[in-house]
Amino acid sequence: MKRLYLCISIMTVIVLSSAASLWVIRSGNEQLYSLAAEVKYVYGKGEDPSAELKEFCDCWEKYYVRVSYFAASDSLNTVYSGVFRLQRLLEEDSDEFIPELESICGQTKMLYRSQFPHLYSVL
Amino acid sequence: MFIVFFRAVILYFIIIFSVRLMGKRQIGELQPSELVITILMSNIATLPVEDISIPMLIGIVPIFTLVCLDVIFSHLSMHFRGLRKAFSGSPKIIISNGRIDQKVLKDLRFTADDLMESLRSMQIFDINEVQLAIVETTGKISVCQKKEFMPVTCKDMDIKHSESDPPVMVINNGERSPAALKFLGLDPAWLDGILKKERIRDEDIFIMTADTEGKYTLIRKCGKEQ
Numbered sequence: 001m002k003r004l005y006l007c008i009s010i011m012t013v014i015v016l017s018s019a020a021s022l023w024v025i026r027s028g029n030e031q032l033y034s035l036a037a038e039v040k041y042v043y044g045k046g047e048d049p050s051a052e053l054k055e056f057c058d059c060w061e062k063y064y065v066r067v068s069y070f071a072a073s074d075s076l077n078t079v080y081s082g083v084f085r086l087q088r089l090l091e092e093d094s095d096e097f098i099p100e101l102e103s104i105c106g107q108t109k110m111l112y113r114s115q116f117p118h119l120y121s122v123l
Numbered sequence: 124m125f126i127v128f129f130r131a132v133i134l135y136f137i138i139i140f141s142v143r144l145m146g147k148r149q150i151g152e153l154q155p156s157e158l159v160i161t162i163l164m165s166n167i168a169t170l171p172v173e174d175i176s177i178p179m180l181i182g183i184v185p186i187f188t189l190v191c192l193d194v195i196f197s198h199l200s201m202h203f204r205g206l207r208k209a210f211s212g213s214p215k216i217i218i219s220n221g222r223i224d225q226k227v228l229k230d231l232r233f234t235a236d237d238l239m240e241s242l243r244s245m246q247i248f249d250i251n252e253v254q255l256a257i258v259e260t261t262g263k264i265s266v267c268q269k270k271e272f273m274p275v276t277c278k279d280m281d282i283k284h285s286e287s288d289p290p291v292m293v294i295n296n297g298e299r300s301p302a303a304l305k306f307l308g309l310d311p312a313w314l315d316g317i318l319k320k321e322r323i324r325d326e327d328i329f330i331m332t333a334d335t336e337g338k339y340t341l342i343r344k345c346g347k348e349q
Contacts, residue, residue, distance in 0.1 A: 003144060004198045007191035014184055014191075073176040 021070045025112045028063040029105075035059055036105050040098060053090060057083055063108075071111060079107045130172050130179055137183060138168055141190045154211045154260060156196070160189045211260040218256035221269065231258055242266065287335055294331035297344070307335050317341075 035056040042049035060083050064076055082104045089097040114121065141164065145157065153161065164186055171182035200207035215227050217238065228238065239250070241264040247253060252272040257265045277284060291303045293314060304311060318325065321341060333339040 003194055007144065007194040010187050011191045011195070014188055017180075018184075068178065070178055070180050072178065072181070 022112070022115060024066050025071075025108075025115055028059075028066060029108045029112055031059055032056065032063060032108055033105055036101050039101060043098065050090065053086060057086070060104075067111070071115065075107075075111060075114070079104055079111070082107070127172055127175060130175075133179065134168050134172060134182065137186060138164065141186055144190050145193060154197075156193055156210050160193050163189055214260060214265075215258045216255065217258055217264070218250075218253050218266075221251065221254060223250070227258075233258065238264070290332040290334045290338070290340065292330060293333050293339075294325060294328045296330075297326040297328055299325060303333075307333055309333065309335075309337065313337065 035052065039049045039052045039056055042052050060080075064080060067076060082100055085100055086097065086104075089100055145160070167182055167185050167189075171177045171179050196206070196210060200210055215231060217224055217227050217231070217233065223238070228235075238256075242248070242250065242253065242256075245266055247266060247268065252268050253266055254269045255267040259265055288307075291300075291307055293300055293303045293307070293309075299311075299314070301311070304314065317339060318328075323341070323343065327344055328341060329344045330342040331339060
């Protein structure tokens, strides 16, 4: 009977951890989106968004570590390379800066969707 | 490289824990559901070791999920016969009253060779000796011989004997087993007395067994023989 209770406990931990992992991605995404919006706002005003971009990159570093526990690193590394490009694009004052920022946000959104147990993703 | 090494070490302990969680039955004869889990587990465990881009949890979660489901369903199947039948199947009689049920044999996809091989492994070379044979859910065949071919027992011979447990190891490689002494209903003072009589110390004993009546067998370590 002890074995049964242990198994029920493990299953409960797995289900709760799965729910927690979704929450971690979602809250991380929301934080990234708000920081990205700030960068876009400052950039749109024609000011230097370096400080906001640094904050965005720092937030991404933390997000990467947290999400690495349950998402394949291939998908995260793709986003990571985009984050690295941002700094260079800003320095070059490239037109691709904002699309790249939006692409990063889009990819993190896709990451959340890929982790959520939709019927199509389960089957 | 280090990632693979650490993952292999962690998975080693996780798989041992998982197999222990499944219970002793797992190590012996596998039920169909247990066979499926064992095969799946061995495949899943290799994924995060081979590919470091896959998080370790992606390997651990399905292993524990499968093992826990197996334990939970095996507990449920103890209470629900239908569930037990669905998961493990049911035993089938293939020889009844000395007659082979060919239809069942065909349903089970058992050939006459398979049947004869199983009988021979039980020292039965003549099918006429079999009264009843059942294919268990594990695929093993259990056989009941006809009375005339059964070995003679003490009961048949009307021999009276006392019921006693077989001997238990009380000292293993110089180490006493208090649990074994307790099981036999003997106390450490009895053991001390025997060792004093034999003029031997615990550490010089390789194996010592004893039964409930106090009969013992003592094997000394190499080089310690008198």
